[in-house]
Amino acid sequence: MRATPLPAGAAIGQAAPRPAASGADHATSQLFVAKLEAAAQPAVAAPALAAAAPEAGLTVTDMLGRVVTLPRPPRRIVLLDARDIVTMALLHPDPAGLVAGWAGAELLDSEVLRQGYAARPGGGAIPVVGGATPDSRSLESILALAPDLVVATAQAEPALAGGSLPRQLAAAGIPTLFSSADANTPGAAG
Numbered sequence: 001m002r003a004t005p006l007p008a009g010a011a012i013g014q015a016a017p018r019p020a021a022s023g024a025d026h027a028t029s030q031l032f033v034a035k036l037e038a039a040a041q042p043a044v045a046a047p048a049l050a051a052a053a054p055e056a057g058l059t060v061t062d063m064l065g066r067v068v069t070l071p072r073p074p075r076r077i078v079l080l081d082a083r084d085i086v087t088m089a090l091l092h093p094d095p096a097g098l099v100a101g102w103a104g105a106e107l108l109d110s111e112v113l114r115q116g117y118a119a120r121p122g123g124g125a126i127p128v129v130g131g132a133t134p135d136s137r138s139l140e141s142i143l144a145l146a147p148d149l150v151v152a153t154a155q156a157e158p159a160l161a162g163g164s165l166p167r168q169l170a171a172a173g174i175p176t177l178f179s180s181a182d183a184n185t186p187g188a189a190g
Contacts, residue, residue, distance in 0.1 A: 063154040063180035070175055074148035076100035078129060080137060081153040083107055084179055085117050096126065100145040103130035103137050139168055147174055154178040 058070045079085060079102040088095035096117050105128060108114045118125060127145060130137035142150065150169055166176040 060177065062177045064178045066178065068175050068177055070149060072148070074098065076145065076147045076149075078102065078142050078145060078147040078150045080104065080130075080134075080150060081107065081132075081179075082117075083181075084151050084153065086113065087179065087181060099126050100147045101127040101129045101142065103128065104132040107132050134163070134165070137165065139165060142169070142174075143172055150174055150176045152176055152178050154180040 056072065058073060059067060060070070061067050075098060077088075077098050078100055079088075082102040082105040085095050085099060085102070088098065092098060099117075105114070105118070105126075108117070127141070129141040129145070150166075152166075169176050
C-alpha cells in the first residue's frame with residue numbers, strides 16, 4: 001500500500017478532485033461502492049445481531065471461492081498479513097480491538113499505520129505470530145491467542161490454502177478466510 005500525495009492546496013479530510021469517469025469506469029465504481037456497502041452491513045450490524053442471536057452462524061465465501069462457516073461473529077482475529085487491518089478499518093470502527101495477533105507487521109509501509117494500529121485499546125501491543133513469509137508463522141503462537149478466525153491473504157499465499165496451517169487450524173476449530181485486495185470476485189484472487 002502506497003500513500004497517494006494530496007493535490008496542491010488540498011487538506012487531509014478534504015475530497016480531492018476526481019477525473020471525469022467513462023461510462024465503464026462509473027459503472028465499475030458504482031458496483032464497488034454497492035459491494036462495499038453490502039459488505040459493511042454485517043459488520044455494522046454484528047453487535048446487534050450477536051445480542052439478538054449469540055449462537056447464530058454466518059456462512060461466507062472467501063476470495064479463493066471456499067465456503068466458510070463461522071459459528072458467530074468473530075471477536076478475536078489473527079491476521080497473517082498485518083496490512084489486512086486497513087481493510088478491517090473500512091468495516092469496523094475499532095479494527096485493532098478485534099485483532100488478537102498478526103504476522104507481517106513489517107509490511108505496513110507507513111509509520112502512521114504502524115503507530116495507529118500496533119496497539120490495542122487499553123495500550124497492549126498486538127501480539128506477533130510471525131513475519132511476512134508463510135514459513136515464519138507459528139501455529140503454537142496462533143493457537144495460544146485462541147482466535148475465532150484467521151485471515152490469510154489469497155494473492156500473496158495461494159499455496160497456503162492447500163497447506164497444513166489451515167488444516168491444523170480447522171482441526172482446532174478455528175476457521176481460515178482468504179482475503180484479497182486485488183480482486184472482488186471469489187476465485188479471481190492472485
